[in-house]
Amino acid sequence: MSQSLRRAISSLLPPLAAIALVLLALQLIIPLLHIPSYILPVPTSVFAQFTTGRIPWVEHTVATLEEVLAGFLLAVVGGIALAVGMVLSRPLRAVIEPLVVAAQVMPKVAFAPILFLWLGLNIMPRILTVFLVCFFPIVVDAVAGFESSEREMLDLVTSFDSSKLVLLRKVQFPSALPSIFAGLRVAAGLALVGAVVAEFISSSSGLGFLILSSQVSLNTPLMFAAAAELVLMGFLFYGSVALLERLLVPWREPQHA
Secondary structure (H helix, E strand, O other): OOHHHHHHHHHHHHHHHHHHHHHHHHHHHHHHHOOOOOOOOOHHHHHHOOOOOOOOHHHHHHHHHHHHHHHHHHHHHHHHHHHHHHHHOHHHHHHHHHHHHHHHHOOHHHHHHHHHHHHOOOHHHHHHHHHHHHHHHHHHHHHHHHOOOOHHHHHHHHOOOOOHHHHHHHHHHHHHHHHHHHHHHHHHHHHHHHHHHHHHHOOOOOHHHHHHHHHHOOOHHHHHHHHHHHHHHHHHHHHHHHHHHHHHOHHHOOOOO
């Protein structure tokens, strides 16, 4: 087992132990306090929802995952492409940058009902909602990363009569990778939020739909189970982005004596 893998496992043990202790405490305290299950169910009744066979968990999980991945990947491609265009073209940046700043402060999820009105009750408005909440952090961090290149290195490469594209490929893009991945990690956390909000508005599948339907029927254990799966999915999605960063930006890995 490699040293980095051992460090990763050892760093997970304390939070996992804390979660286990909290769940054990809830399992013991809730019956003692006579809290109704529709208010706060015991953890065992929540976990039992995954084994009853009445809920098509795979179908709902895949539905949410499709929305998250499609919207996130669309935001990655579009966000980095726009950031490159803003770096290469000052006129384009002069036009786009104020719009990006204005869009950054607007509540993107508020446009989800409008997207459903324009595009109909299908998966596209949900994908675009995820895209909107992920797009702007990626653009902002990518532009900041491109501008963080060392001036001496830029001058050195420029002295060889290099074009802007060569400068971008050899100097600016590699130096921008840490900032780009910082934006991707922020976007990874927001992607599930966008998907769930869109499913709350209109959907017939997905974990957000499952939470909403269980709320109507006062099936609190099912609501907690769907929320727990969303939390797990969020950790895995964020961890996947962090793992990709470690593979593509190995110099960012902390050094230990």
